[in-house]
Amino acid sequence: MHTRGNCCCCSFEDYKLTTEWLLNQTSHRPKIAVICGSGLGLLAESVTDKQSFRYQDIPNFPITTVPGHEGRLVFGNIKDKSCVFMQGRFHLYEGYSLCKVTFPVRIFKLMGVETIVVTNASGGLCPDFKVGDIMIIKDHINLPGFAGQHPLCGPNDERFGIRFPCMSDAYSKELRRLALDISTELEYTDFVREGVYCMVSGPNFETIAEARMLQILGSDCVGMSIVPEVTVAKHCGLRVLGLSLITNKVSVDYSREEKVHHDEVLHISKMRAEMMQKLVYTLVSRCHLVLPSINTN
Template sequence: MSDLLQQIAAAAEFIRKSWSGTPEVGIILGSGLGNLTSDITDSVEIPYEQIPHFPSSSVEGHKGRLILGNMNGRPVVAMAGRFHFYEGLSMQQVTFPVRVMKALGVHTLLVSNAAGGMNKAFNVGDLMIIRDHINLQPEHPLRGPNNNTLGPRFPDMSEPYSKALIAKAKEIAAANSIPVHTGVYVGVQGPTFETRAEYMYMHIIGGDAVGMSTVPEVIVAIHSGMKVFAMSVITDIGIREEENVITHEEVLEAANAAEPKLTLIFRELIKVI
């Protein structure tokens, strides 16, 4: 057994000792979007630092714990806080929790993030369902020898975000009078926010929103055979002409304000998956 397989097995075994359920849905919550976990009942919370081979989250707005329990009658596992390449972690570390989710039984992954808007039709606080992505991160999570136990050497990425889940999410949003956009998410390394020229470049190549996460986790989820749904909260608009100084505090504030709408969509989506 490879080192990675041994690490996955050790983490999953530790988690199973704390919670006996088999999660069907995995949830990754981005900056300022951690309150969905309050909807998880009969829950068990495990700090990341207690789980074998898990990194620790060092970013403000990321709580750093794994929460297992039930939501709308479905067994779920949620990450309140994620990992980023810019923290100095390897891509294997960044995506390790997705591998562990798969080992625990997860078949569908829901992902949220805070993102900068590059579409002039967007406003701060809007929600964008991710229909596709552009990977501009400097390292790939599948680089290196492939273990066929985990997934194929050359996974198909023609539908990284499930069209069926996107359609269901749109129905939920419409039924609850929640406006949503759909668009392309550009994944970058960070931790700097983008320059005006970078925003313009990424919009020209097809991006509607940009952020420093999500793409690595989605790639590994697809490699593992999961279905994926992802949504961005637009926390700033970087493509407009006026002055647009961006701070992490403002990102968190905008994410917190939009969170109830995103939470409702996630909660109802879990019910019908």
């Protein structure tokens, strides 16, 4: 289990200490946070007035161990919007508890962040998807959550959110619509999709039988992240946009010989990162124009 005795291993005092340390170290007061997935750290390079901190230098912060995750928290401005970027995230398969995996999201909430953009690399399950497509996430399937690996297990802290948050609107319809509109403006419609993301714990890639099962469940792509952060963000009342870069096609055919390698994932991420960067940059600069939905939680 991710916690001992089903209690969160991070106290409110831990979150408060880290938040106060960051607020004392930077004059930035971000309203938007972006979590960069495998090979997508370039998303943070477009900011001005940049200030960065290594994860190992931030009190209570975990340290990323995965290639393609630089392990830096980057503050800066996109036009006149103050933002914070995570260059690298944390995963269950690294051995972290889910409260550590989602630790930064609650820090962002306490810092005053209102909108969070989560990105990652994933394997395509939908037959219509191609390598290099960008999928705007409209919903997700939390397989680890079905097995009890859930970031909201344990006592609920009302200072962050209610005991039973609704997840039927986890991904903001308004932000998804804005992302689609921007994709049209940028002439990205040939490779921007919408679909359902499925999270598995990893670190192995899926077997063919597992991939076939996920297709039957309605998954368009599969990966090893995003869902815990989205769940905690929704619990905290943040608006969420999810973008998943399809870096490989998941095999569902026993006659095929192709095998997935992490190096391939990083290669495709690097090729498409510039376009993803432009999409995120434009969206961040305009997201203040999108009125948030009324939170019904």
